[in-house]
Amino acid sequence: MTEEVEMQAAAAVTAPDLQDGEHVGAALRSLREARGLSVADISALTRIRPAHVEAIESLSLGDLPSRPFTIGYLRAYAQALGLPGDAAVARFKADDPDRNDALRPPVGVRRMADPRLRLMLLAGLLILSAIFAWNLIRRGSLNEASQGSATPVSDAPALQTPTGPMTLGAPLPAPVESNAPPAYLTPGLEAVLSAALPETLTAGEDPTLLDMGETFVPKGEIYGAPAGSGRIVVQARRPTTLIVWGPDGAAWFARKVAAGDAYRAPSGTNLVFETVEAGVMAVFVEGQARGVLPSGRTPTSALAIAPTVPGRPAPAPAPKP
Structure with a gap:
């Protein structure tokens, strides 16, 4: 042990x-x-x-x-x-006392500069040099142009500004667009269509939108008076806005109507139709086509005229109940 x-x-x-x-x-x-x-x-x-x-x-x-x-x-x-x-x-x-040395890189690692950085710096210097040179050349060209275009001082006396009131003439019409060709009109078509429409409907509408020989056919909603209680019917040929004003100035009807919708005016009441587009609302009196409404306001008194289609007799008035 x-x-x-x-x-x-x-x-x-x-x-x-x-x-x-x-x-x-x-x-x-x-x-x-x-x-x-x-x-x-x-x-x-x-x-x-x-x-x-x-x-x-x-x-x-x-x-x-x-x-x-x-x-x-x-x-x-x-x-x-x-x-x-x-x-x-x-x-x-x-x-080995600590000398607060900086961290050394890992063993086997060598710092290498990116070769692309030098190319980018060189390209940037070339671009800046080109811009600077172009600005110098442009400034010199502008100076030469301004010196060459300088007008000499004339010895002529300066114009005196008139004193007192000045009179202006009538304004000149707007210049005509020279490259816009005139609208083509079929010979004789305007006279035939104008004769087929009453005088109150010949201004501002496009009569080709309506066949003057057609009769009223319900194609949608019919607003206003019931059937048999009105002679004048307006029908939308495409979607639009229709406003109907009463004799007292109040709006009886105002809405956006679809194609085929119609409004029947009651007999004995002078209404006013208002549209924003010409040639969209077709007019029928006693079931016969009478033309189209122009843009703006049109009273029913101007529409209650017998149809005047060439070669077509006026229809007989509807019997009173």
């Missing part, structure tokens, strides 16, 4: 320590060799590359990453040997 204690005491005296060796790396190498471990074993235990393990043992700081990484490697190395990591870090800081 006494011999065993003596052997352990001798081993403790002869065992290496972190304070042995010329630096902490040498102490770690001695401790690794004393435990019978290889560099590969330490690399497997600490996940540190074998090259970095050898650099730590030789304390070759140029082959190691930045100082914070080196301190972490030393701590892991000491703990893999069963030693306190803080003691290994303290020995390292004593061997």
Whole structure:
């Protein structure tokens, strides 16, 4: 028993320590060799590359990453040997005091400038030089033009501004568009259509929108008076807006009507039809076509005239009930 204690005491005296060796790396190498471990074993235990393990043992700081990484490697190395990591870090800081050096780039990495940056700078300088030269040339051209076009000062007396009231003549008509061809009119068509319409409906409408020989056929809603109580009916040939004014000036009817919708005016009441488009509302009197409404307002008294279609006799008036 006494011999065993003596052997352990001798081993403790002869065992290496972190304070042995010329630096902490040498102490770690001695401790690794004393435990019978290889560099590969330490690399497997600490996940540190074998090259970095050898650099730590030789304390070759140029082959190691930045100082914070080196301190972490030393701590892991000491703990893999069963030693306190803080003691290994303290020995390292004593061997190599911190000089607040900047972080070194990773080993094997070389800084290279982007070659495209130089080309971009060169292109920008060329563009700026071209713009500057163009501005100089343009300014010189403008100066020469202004000097060449300068009018000499004339010795003629200046015109005197008339005093007193001035008389203006009548305004001139608007210029005629020279490139607009005149509208083509079929010979004889205007006379026939004008004769087929009453005088109150010949201005402003397009009589070609209505066949003067057609009769009224319901094609949609019929507003106003019921059937048999009115002689005058207006029918929309396409969607439009119709307003009907009563004899008292109040609006009896105002809405947007669809194609085929109609309005029947009650007999004995003088109404006024108002449309915003000419030639859209067809006029029927006693069921026979009488033309189309012009734009604006048209009283029913101007529409209650017997039809005058050439070659067509006037229809007989409807019997009174």
